[in-house]
Amino acid sequence: MLDKLKEIEKTALESLASVRDQSALDNWRVGNLGRSSALMSVFSELGKLSKEERPVVGQAANRVKIALESALAQRAEAVRAAALAKSLEEEQLDVTLPGRAIQHGRLHPSTQQLRHVLTILAEMGFQVYSSREVETDEMNFQLLNFPPHHPAREMQDSFYVQAGERGDNPILLRTHTSPGQIRAMREFASAQPQHPPPIRIALPGMCFRYEQITARSEIQFNQVEGLVVGEEITFADLKGTLSDFARRMFGQTVRTRFRASYFPFTEPSAEMDVECFVCGGRGCPVCKLSGWLEILGCGMVHPVVLQNGGYNPRRYSGYAFGMGPERQLMLRYRIDDIRYFWGNDLRFLEQF
Numbered sequence: 629m630l631d632k633l634k635e636i637e638k639t640a641l642e643s644l645a646s647v648r649d650q651s652a653l654d655n656w657r658v659g660n661l662g663r664s665s666a667l668m669s670v671f672s673e674l675g676k677l678s679k680e681e682r683p684v685v686g687q688a689a690n691r692v693k694i695a696l697e698s699a700l701a702q703r704a705e706a707v708r709a710a711a712l713a714k715s716l717e718e719e720q721l722d723v724t725l726p727g728r729a730i731q732h733g734r735l736h737p738s739t740q741q742l743r744h745v746l747t748i749l750a751e752m753g754f755q756v757y758s759s760r761e762v763e764t765d766e767m768n769f770q771l772l773n774f775p776p777h778h779p780a781r782e783m784q785d786s787f788y789v790q791a792g793e794r795g796d797n798p799i800l801l802r803t804h805t806s807p808g809q810i811r812a813m814r815e816f817a818s819a820q821p822q823h824p825p826p827i828r829i830a831l832p833g834m835c836f837r838y839e840q841i842t843a844r845s846e847i848q849f850n851q852v853e854g855l856v857v858g859e860e861i862t863f864a865d866l867k868g869t870l871s872d873f874a875r876r877m878f879g880q881t882v883r884t885r886f887r888a889s890y891f892p893f894t895e896p897s898a899e900m901d902v903e904c905f906v907c908g909g910r911g912c913p914v915c916k917l918s919g920w921l922e923i924l925g926c927g928m929v930h931p932v933v934l935q936n937g938g939y940n941p942r943r944y945s946g947y948a949f950g951m952g953p954e955r956q957l958m959l960r961y962r963i964d965d966i967r968y969f970w971g972n973d974l975r976f977l978e979q980f
C-alpha cells in the first residue's frame with residue numbers, strides 16, 4: 629500500500645510538471661485530487677486494512693495529499709505568471725490593426741427640440757433666461773395669481789421639499805417655467821425701478837408635477853415659455869408673433885387659430901392650434917379628426933403679475949406663452965407614449 633502511494637505521488641508530480649495552462653491545471657486537480665482519483669481510493673480502502681496498518685497508511689496518504697496540494701498551488705502560481713508574461717509579450721500595440729470606431733453620442737430628442745424652439749425664438753429677438761428648478765410656493769403660484777387654495781392649483785399637483793415649517797410658502801419643484809417670469813421681471817426692473825426696460829425672453833427648462841405616470845402624463849417634462857413686456861404691447865403683437873413662430877416652426881403655409889382659454893396669470897388667455905401637419909387639416913387620428921393640433925397656451929400678462937414683477941400695469945403690458953417640446957415631438961413623430969422620453973431606452977433615443 630505504501631509503495632502504491634509513492635507511485636501515485638511520483639506519477640502525479642511528473643504529470644504536473646508538464647501542465648502549462650489553467651484548463652490543464654483543472655484537469656490535473658480532478659484527476660489526482662478529485663473524488664475518483666487513485667489517492668482518494670486509498671482513503672476509502674483504509675477500512676479494509678488491519679488495525680496495525682491503518683494508521684501508517686493513513687498518515688502516508690495524508691502526507692501525499694498535502695504534498696500534491698502544495699505542488700498544485702505552486703504550479704498554479706507559475707501558470708498565472710507565465711500567462712501574464714505571455715500576454716505582455718504578445719499584446720503589444722499593433723499599429724496595423726484598424727482603429728475602433730468612436731461611438732458618437734447625440735443630444736436627447738427633447739433637448740434637440742428645445743434648441744430648435746429656442747433657435748426660432750432667438751431669430752425673433754428672444755433672449756434665453758434660465759431660472760431655477762426648485763422654487764418657493766410664492767414664486768411658483770402666489771405671485772402668478774394662484775393664491776393658496778385656488779382651484780387652478782388642482783391642475784398642477786406638486787412635489788414639495790421638506791424644509792421645516794414654512795406656512796403658506798413651502799418649497800417645491802417648479803410645476804411650470806412661469807416663476808421665471810417673476811424672477812426675470814424683478815431682475816430687469818431692479819436695474820431701473822423708475823423706468824423698467826422692455827423684456828423679450830424665452831424661459832426653457834424642466835418642470836415637475838406629481839402625476840400618475842401613464843402613456844399621456846409624466847412627472848417631468850420640458851417647457852419653453854416666452855415673455856414680452858413693454859409699453860403698448862397688445863394682443864395683436866401676441867397673435868402676430870405666435871403665428872409667425874408657427875410658420876417658422878411648421879412651414880410657411882401653416883394656418884393657426886386661437887381659442888379662448890383660462891390661466892390665472894394671463895387675461896385674456898388663449899390656446900393656439902395649428903393646422904394638423906399630419907393630414908393637412910383634412911382630419912386624422914393624430915388630430916382626432918378635428919384638423920387642428922393644440923400646440924401652446926398664451927395670453928396677456930395679468931396686471932397683478934406685472935405689478936408683482938415690478939412693472940406698473942397702468943403703463944406696461946405684455947404677453948406670455950408656453951409650449952412643450954415633448955408634446956411637439958409626439959405630434960410630429962406620432963410617438964404614442966410619453967414614457968419613452970425618460971425611459972433611457974437606446975432603441976428609442978437612437979432614432980433621433
Ligand SMILES: [Zn+2]
Nearest residue numbers: 904907912915
Ligand atoms: Zn390630422
